Amino acid sequence: MAERNFYDDVYDVVRQIPPGRATSYGAIAAYLGSKQSSRVVGYAMMACGNAQPPVPAHRVVNRQGLLTGKFHFGGNTMEQLLASEGIAVKDNQIQNFKDVFWDPAIELAL
Template identity: 45%
Template sequence: MEREGFFERTYELVRQIPRGRVASYGQIAAMLGQPRKARFVGFAMHASPGQAAGVPCHRVVFKDGSLAAGYAFGGPSVQRQLLEEEGVVFLPDGRVDMSTCRWEA
């Protein structure tokens, strides 16, 4: 797997996640035909040019709705703020409510 090609395909897919919805790293990997590459999706999100390039990395979370402690663009509090501004619902324990906010592509 060529890293740059995988990253670009990842960014193209993440750009399709609508406002108010989230996808998991594993979900993105599976949609790319690489179900065992969730960690590589995480690497791509960390290396992403971010929202300035139209890649809404904040919409990618762990499968249980947890936010990444090392969110590359300001930490999990910034990620949560961005998601809340889009209407993403959080559970009392701080995880995204995946039952209502998961992107069904």
Template identity: 50%
Template sequence: MKHFYEKVYEITRQVPAGKVTTYGLIARSIGSPQSARMVGWALNAKKAWLDGIPAHRVVNRKGLLTGSKYFPGNSMAELLENEGIEIDNNQIIDLDKHLWDPSQF
């Protein structure tokens, strides 16, 4: 059986460019709907973005870039903007347009 963190990394690797998902949607898709905070811990524990895991594509349920403090400078927002996602005041504009639900795939 895969460890929780490995499941998080596996799902996060699948988020397409130009899309985002939430900590809660990842938690639900791996069968732990109450573990959204642990998803964030998993992504930070490994410094996932350093290992090529697109952790910049994981945001909170309101589209806030709450994980941005773990990226150097303003790189989380810059990475998302480079993928065509509009950001204002550290929040995704039109989250529904860019939201990717891993349970749908």
């Protein structure tokens, strides 16, 4: 069996974010017990392009709801994916971020 790494753990969390919801790099890092690793969560999102099953990386933004990973998708793809799920984006920022925020510490609590 292949050894699991932090990226795999991040992908497992991100795959559980339902359509129409979004979370932050920091919320994922905190949930995984590595609060200072939000940047590493971002690196994982950059590297998830070929992950199987697919990772809905467009649902992960910064703590203010800014689409900081947008340029990795090319053009307005990230915004279009969020909009197709009913998430309003204006000036590269999720408008109702508090309403659509998905906190893995709450949503994935046992």
